[in-house]
Amino acid sequence: MLQYYIPLVGYPYAGHPSDCPVCSSSHHSAISRFDRRLKQLSTVLCDDCGLMFTNPMPTELELAVYYRTQYRLDYQFSLGKPGQRHVRKKMREAVQRHAVLAPYLGGRKVRMLDFGCGSGELVRQFALEGHSATGLEPGSGYAQHAVDLAPTAGTFRIDNAPWQTVAYPAASFELVTMLHVLEHLPQPVAALAAVHRWLTPGGLLHVEVPNMQGYDLKGFERFHFAHVIGFSRDNLIHAARLAGFSLLAEKSPTSLVFTKLGGESCAAIIDLKGTARRNRAEYSEPITALRYLMHHARRLTRRLLSR
Numbered sequence: 001m002l003q004y005y006i007p008l009v010g011y012p013y014a015g016h017p018s019d020c021p022v023c024s025s026s027h028h029s030a031i032s033r034f035d036r037r038l039k040q041l042s043t044v045l046c047d048d049c050g051l052m053f054t055n056p057m058p059t060e061l062e063l064a065v066y067y068r069t070q071y072r073l074d075y076q077f078s079l080g081k082p083g084q085r086h087v088r089k090k091m092r093e094a095v096q097r098h099a100v101l102a103p104y105l106g107g108r109k110v111r112m113l114d115f116g117c118g119s120g121e122l123v124r125q126f127a128l129e130g131h132s133a134t135g136l137e138p139g140s141g142y143a144q145h146a147v148d149l150a151p152t153a154g155t156f157r158i159d160n161a162p163w164q165t166v167a168y169p170a171a172s173f174e175l176v177t178m179l180h181v182l183e184h185l186p187q188p189v190a191a192l193a194a195v196h197r198w199l200t201p202g203g204l205l206h207v208e209v210p211n212m213q214g215y216d217l218k219g220f221e222r223f224h225f226a227h228v229i230g231f232s233r234d235n236l237i238h239a240a241r242l243a244g245f246s247l248l249a250e251k252s253p254t255s256l257v258f259t260k261l262g263g264e265s266c267a268a269i270i271d272l273k274g275t276a277r278r279n280r281a282e283y284s285e286p287i288t289a290l291r292y293l294m295h296h297a298r299r300l301t302r303r304l305l306s307r
């Protein structure tokens, strides 16, 4: 498993050649050979929608092995659970995220699902606010931490399973959140289509992913083995539309609120070919060793100062 951490060598996976996981185009070209750990990782850019994705694409099983290894390093070396500071930060974030979505609920108490709930802080926050809150999380370690957060009041449930295996009946939820989840999924449109089925007519979906556009260091620094897909605004909207969603509001270019059914209330014009051109131009600018090191020095300083 050390192979995950040695720079300049590839990850221990075989994967399979993939067409674009959003628009299904077979036209793509190489954009990067390395990731942010300076490990070999082949990322391509779709010529038709500008999506970036790992190719060969790891299989679900290979990703599961990776997460298990990550989990050990991230948690077992830190006394088996997330640090207090991490939990406090996530709790504050959950309060803010609830506040962002509350205006769309108009005071109603809803059934909500946090798809990929991690350690469960947002599920807990919705339960505390009186909603019926469910978290879906494939990682057993994270799911256990989430269960441990169960509030004494409110309806709170954590389902520890991969999304493909859960059988929520149609129209089970009025609200689904997918926050920094979709970039981890090799089949994002299928996952969005499942969410579409699980939502009630008029139900809401809040999706947020890292934005690949306009990033300071545009080279390999943006790539990460766990992030098999790199979205930008237009191809994220396209993915959601393919699954049947309409755009309701833009919180940021890649933090979007969608609805099931109904006309789009904000005029979302997307330009997929233009996105492909812009992304290619942004990522063709090579990253220098000095910029890379400076970037990490700043990150490290910020992290130390925030302790």
Ligand SMILES: [Zn+2]
Residues within 6 Å of the ligand: 020, 021, 022, 023, 024, 025, 046, 047, 048, 049, 050, 051
């Ligand atoms: Zn595409």
